[in-house]
Amino acid sequence: MSDVARRAGVSRATASYVLNRTPGARIPEQTRARVLEAAEQLRYVPHVNARSLRRGRSDLVVGHVDGASVLRQGLSFVGLIQVARDIREAGYTFLFHGDPTVTGVAAARSWLALRPAAVLATLDRYTEESVAMITAAGTVPIAMSHTPSDLTPTIVLDDGPLGRAAAEHLLGRGCRRIVALGGCPGMADQHMLGHRMAEAVAAARAGGAEARQVPFSPGREAATGLVGSWLAEGTLPDGVVGATTTHAAHVLTALVDAGVRVPQDVAVLAADDEPLAELVRPRLTTVGADLDVGEARMGAAVLAAIDGRWDPDLAVRRFPARMVVRETA
Known part of the structure; x- marks a missing residue:
């Protein structure tokens, strides 16, 4: 200096x-x-220890955002870099921590070894015990989820509009037997994707349709089995919403392989928009979202939590939904 x-x-x-x-x-x-x-x-x-002494705390913010969590939460890497930039401009250092194997107390021990000022992680990484441990160490735990939580300050990533837009599009086509395909019970993607699928079911029912959510882990055999059971039991829906493009694409392929006409017999769409949608045949109708909207608010929310100014009303990020109409719906 x-x-x-x-x-x-x-x-x-x-x-x-x-x-x-x-x-x-x-x-x-x-x-x-x-x-x-x-x-x-x-x-x-800069000397990190000296800066920490001057602040009275570490200037490190740990972001536990392994790739799978990022995708399931609907975050963009560009958006996370924006959050990191906002935090850095406030004088902190943002460190990506991506060990997908740790959760609860094990995760807390891993984070606290770095002596951070705050930890930003998806809600499923936290438990009551780990939050208590982190707080007692003087670190601020901040969660990301699709719904509010009483466990710890939570940045709400409301992807409900994606599910609602998908269901409303199917209703507009005259679909009255709608299935929403989500994740498998007990798995992390059910926690992450469940909100948008629940909103799709609620919107479909509000529009007078029969609607249900079906757990589904994307895969060729699983999709073939699911479509086969619909045909054998006479329960073939006339509209299908996949939580992701991958969910929808697998079922679309299984329907076409079984001789079901898409979209004449069954309309299929995805409650997100990935490049895969353009590669399958027929091309998959999707619901797009502007993932960059609200990223600056996420950074501000993290800083507010660190400074003891947490305001849950300012920590909600909603995804504006837009239909990308192709050939399947």
Whole structure:
């Protein structure tokens, strides 16, 4: 720090204000640029322990967002980078932590070993015991889920509009026997995808249709068996909503293989929009969403929780739904 100040021709305090992004510090832009240039020339790296002592806590925010959780939550990697940027601009360091094998107390121990100021993870990673452990250590636990939770401050990722839009599209086509395909009971994707499927069923029933949610783990054999049972039992629906493009694509393929006409006999669509939708035949109708909407709010919500300013009403992110009509519905 002293070397940077000397090269920039400023006081050590001024260099500290610039390099630590001290809120409220009034530094002329020319001076700020000179300090940053000196830091770059000297390859200055902040001392993490010193910054932690100055703050009275770590400046690290751990984001437990392994790839599977990210996809199931409907997050975009670009959005998470935006969150990390917002947190970094506030003077913190955002660390991605992606071990998919830990949850509960085991996860808490793993996170706390890093001494973070806060942890951001999907709700299924937390338990009452782990939240108590994290809080007792002075770290702020923050969850992400599709519905609010009393367990810990939760950023709500409301993907219900995707399910509702899918059901309403099928109702508009005249479908009256609608099946919503979600995840398998007891598995993480059921927790993540269940909200949008529950909303699809509720919207279908509100529109006068018979609707039910069917657990389904995407796979060729599972899809073939499901369609075979519908045909054998005479329970073939006239509308199918897949929680994801993968869910819908497997059932679509099984229907076509069984000689069922799509969309004449059964309309099929997915409550998300992945590139796979353009690759299957017939091309799959989907519900798209703007995943970048509200990312800045997520960053602000994390910072508010760290600063003790948590407001649940400001921690809700809704996905605007838009139909992408192709050939299956």
